[in-house]
Amino acid sequence: MSATDNYRQNKKDQIVKAAAVVFAASGYSGAVIADIAIQARIGKGTVYEYFDSKEDLFFAVFEWYQKKTEKAAIDGIASCGDGASERLKALNESLMGLWAEIKDVFMLVMEFWSASSSTRMRQRFKAAFKQIYDEYRHSVCGLIQEGIDGGEFHPDVKPDAVAAALVGTWDALFLQAWFDDHFDPAKTARDFLVTVIRGLLNKA
Amino acid sequence: MSATDNYRQNKKDQIVKAAAVVFAASGYSGAVIADIAIQARIGKGTVYEYFDSKEDLFFAVFEWYQKKTEKAAIDGIASCGDGASERLKALNESLMGLWAEIKDVFMLVMEFWSASSSTRMRQRFKAAFKQIYDEYRHSVCGLIQEGIDGGEFHPDVKPDAVAAALVGTWDALFLQAWFDDHFDPAKTARDFLVTVIRGLLNKA
Amino acid sequence: MSATDNYRQNKKDQIVKAAAVVFAASGYSGAVIADIAIQARIGKGTVYEYFDSKEDLFFAVFEWYQKKTEKAAIDGIASCGDGASERLKALNESLMGLWAEIKDVFMLVMEFWSASSSTRMRQRFKAAFKQIYDEYRHSVCGLIQEGIDGGEFHPDVKPDAVAAALVGTWDALFLQAWFDDHFDPAKTARDFLVTVIRGLLNKA
Amino acid sequence: MSATDNYRQNKKDQIVKAAAVVFAASGYSGAVIADIAIQARIGKGTVYEYFDSKEDLFFAVFEWYQKKTEKAAIDGIASCGDGASERLKALNESLMGLWAEIKDVFMLVMEFWSASSSTRMRQRFKAAFKQIYDEYRHSVCGLIQEGIDGGEFHPDVKPDAVAAALVGTWDALFLQAWFDDHFDPAKTARDFLVTVIRGLLNKA
DNA sequence: TATGAATGAGTCTTCATTCAT
DNA sequence: CATGAATGAAGACTCATTCAT
Known part of the structure; x- marks a missing residue:
């Protein structure tokens, strides 16, 4: 990678982060390129030197956010534990630990979901989400399958169903926490998981 | 209710339904009042005879959608069954049965979520969602509590946690179904519920 | 005049008076026909049974206002007094006595002036004002001429100049009073008139 | 002042002048931003780069007009003359000399007066006019007081009353001239002033 | 490369006027 | 005669995008 490429990449990141802040604060439609430029401490025109359009920039934020959060999932899934139950619990803790960190930008997630319904951005976002969910479900499914096999x-x-439901539950608990400051998603997830694991265990 | 009031109410409903279609197709920001008017087969100005602003109309759509879907939940929860397990299953079926019906307007839900992040509409939507979730969780919690008491x-x-998680799971399975045409939320929910109920049961 | 004509005339007056209130409160452009209808306690459509357009109604208010205020001028000019000086003073008192009465609708006068600049209403209003000023000046001029002749x-x-200036002074003092609540137009006019009359008197 | 600031100021002036023409021709409400932009040979959006709203632009026109005319008043009042009478005459000539210059935009003045009654702009305009009249009256009052003292x-x-009346007369003669092309405000003012000065003089 | 002034397409919203009842 | 629901033309204002410097 040349020095120039490196420079451009840093600048791109800088803009994406600024955009994330503004999109999170105002939503996709409410966000104004001028504000993003101010947030990034650059000129308005400069944004267009790095991104072709507002939509492209928004998608870049999506990818950036994705990369940022999937690490927690990967770590959680990879965590070694004493059996499938323990590993599930570890994954749960890893994901729920994200809440404090992403609480302020959780609106972004809702904007991403919402973007999947915008006629213009649907293609990109829907496909991306499908893939993300496929991967998450697949990972969790594998974990459960191991538990069964072992x-x-x-x-x-049914490992598929349990994986899909658990993945969904994690999303949805964040959603509920977003609406209600007193709702504790981590504790809720932990308590629920106890019951789920009880249901999963083979008590023969 | 006078004849005039009745007339106005019908007209309002007509506009709300037209708006639901357009908002679902284009999202809140993408939707154009002119299109809503065309969809409702009325003049653009007429919309403003019934709603003060685009935001008000959107919120009316939200309330309409809410009323429409909560029936399924109420029916599901009220359904008599042989014990808490059966009633949970009945509730699950009732809610999942909605999917075919709301699939086409599910984007609306994401728009509603997203609206909770729009600075201007946050207050209204966030408060409304908090209340809705409170009620749902409370109902399901009661059902589980009965199971424990019995x-x-x-x-x-932990009935709270299980209720919150189940409510979230139903939401989230629709979300996954939205992203993936091959995903069957009803079947997934049914299979998952088997495991959850296994975890709930008191096998003493 | 038939009973019907009489009925219509009363209704017209009712509407004109309501319109005067609303135009005074909101200005010509700011006034809304719907508000005028409410003020007149009639339906919006009814306004158009009596006036062809908003402009026509506004002009009717102008004529009504004109008729209402010119009486004070006529009375003042007609007032018998001991010589021209006394009659001038009487006229001055008569006109200044109007202030308390018209203070609340003085905005109307400014709206009428302003209407003379609106391209669409210019013709009507400019011509009307020209005639009104001609008559006022002519009356006052006659009064002064009598003083000279006697x-x-x-x-x-120069009776023309003095008449024009005095007529203008009365207008302008109301204008200043409109801008400044502490300004007393009547007292100012009285004090000024002393000096003017001193200048007019033939002290040979 | 930086080059950029200078550029922006010129552009602002350009827009204000264009706006003055359009507001004078169509009145505040009748004027259309698009027309102002055309008059200024710029794009519609550019107007909003320099002014936040139509009201702000209108007020800027008011300030511009004010600055433009107050010079004549200041010059007139400052003019040295042989005694108070001569200075009053000089002030009179100075102000009346404005007529040819402002005849075409005199409608603006009526629009400004009218704006003082618009609910939304009342505050700004009324306060501004009060101050302007205060200053004018104060200046003229000082001039007369000097005459008395000397x-x-x-x-x-009563210097207050005479000052207020004279200031008003000047305004009002322009108003009459606006309604009547054959009316000569300068001549009228000159002739009237002869009488007023006769009334002011101390013929002991 | 970076900038921000300029632009005009696009939208919400208002409201005078019409007309069926 | 009276009404008020319906209408659409009109206009203020926003903002993504361009481009000359």
Whole structure:
């Protein structure tokens, strides 16, 4: 990578981060390029030197956010533990630990979801989300399958369904926490997981 | 209610339904009042005879949608069944049965979520969602509590957490279904519920 | 005049008076036909049964206002007094006595002036004002001319100029009073008139 | 002042002058931003780069007009003359000399007066006019007071009243001239002033 | 490369006027 | 006669994008 490329990449990151702040504060439509430029401490025109359009910039924010959060998931899934149950719990803690960090930009997630319904951005976002969910479900599914194969989990358990539901639950608890400051997603997830694991275990 | 009031109410409903279609197709910001008027087969100005602003109309759509879907929840929760497990299953079926019906306007839900982040509409929507979630969780919580009290469910179960998580799961499965045409939320929910109920049951 | 005509005339007056209130409160452009209808306690459409357009109604208010205020001028000019000086003073008192009464609708006068600059209404209003000023000046001029002819006023006095200036002064003092609540137009006019009359008198 | 600031100031002036023309031709409400932009040979949006709203632009026109005309008043009042009478005459000539210059934009003045009654702009304009009149009256009052103090004018003269009346007369003669092309405000003022000065002089 | 002045397409919203009842 | 629901023309204002410097 040349020095110039490196310079451009740093600048791009700088703009993306500024954009994330503004998009999170105002939503996609409410965000104004001028404000993003101010936030990034650059001129308005400069934004267009690095991104072709507001939509492109928004998608770049999406990718940046994605990269940022998927690490927690990967770490959580990779965490070694004493059996599938423990690893599930570890994953749960890892993900829920994100809340404090992403609380302020959680609006972004809702904007991303919402962008999937915008006629113009639907294609990009819908496809990206499909892939993300596929991967998440697949990872969690593998974890549960291991539990079944190892005899820890009951053979009748449907790993696909449980994985999809758990992935969804994590999302949805953040959503509820967003609406209600007194709602504690981490504790809720932990308590719920106890019951789910009880259901998963093979108590033969 | 006078004949005139009745007339106005019908007209309002007509506009709200037209608006729901257009908001679902284009999102809040993308939707254009002129298109809503065309969809409702009325003049642009007429919209403003019934709603003070685009925001008000959007909120009316939200309330309409809310009323429309909460029926399924109420029916599901009220459904008599043989014990808490059966009633949970019935609720699950009732809610999942909505999918076919709301699939086309599910974008609306994401727009509503997103509206909670718009600075201007945050107040209204956030408060409304908080209340809705409170009620849903409370209903489901009651159902689980009955199961515990009746000895059907294990006494260590945390009804709050399970209720919140289940409510969230239903939301989130629709979300995943929205991103993936091949994803079957009803089947997933049914399979997942088997495991959850296994975890809930008191097998003493 | 038939009973019907009489009915219509009363209704017209009712509307004109309501319109005067609203135009005074909001200005011509700011006034809304719907508000005038409410003020007149009639339906919006009814206004158009009596006036062809907003402009016509405004002009009717102008004529009504004109008729209302010119009485004071006529009375003042007609007032018998001991010589031209006394009659001038009487006229001055008569006109200044209007202030308390018209203070609240003085905005109307400014709106009428302003209407003379609106391209669409210019013709009507400009012509009307020209005629009104012609008449006022002519009356006052006659009064001063009598003073000159009777030997009370100095023969070098230019009655046209003095009349025009006095008429203008009365207008302008109301204008200043409009801008400044502490400004007393009546007292100012009285004090000024002393000096003017001193200048008019033939002290040979 | 930086080069940029200078550039922006010129542009602002350019827009204000264009706006003055359009407001004078169509009145405040009748004027259309698009027309002002055309008159200024710029794009519609550019107007908003320099002024926040139509009201702000209108007020800027008011300030511009004010600055433009007050020079004549200051010059007139400052003019040295042989005694108070001569200075009054000089002031009169100075102000009346404005007529040819401002005839075409005199409508603006009526629009400014009218703006003082618009609910939204009342505050700004009313306060501004009060101050302007205060200053004018104060200046003229000082001039007359000098005449009294110097023994040239009669000690019983009320300088406040005469000043207010004269200031008003000048305004009002322009108003009459606006309604009547054949009316000569300068000549009228000159002739009237002869009588007023006769009334002011101390002929002991 | 960086900038920000300029632009005009696009939108919400208002309101005088019409007309069916 | 009276009404008020319906209308659409009109206008203020926003903002993504361009481009000359």
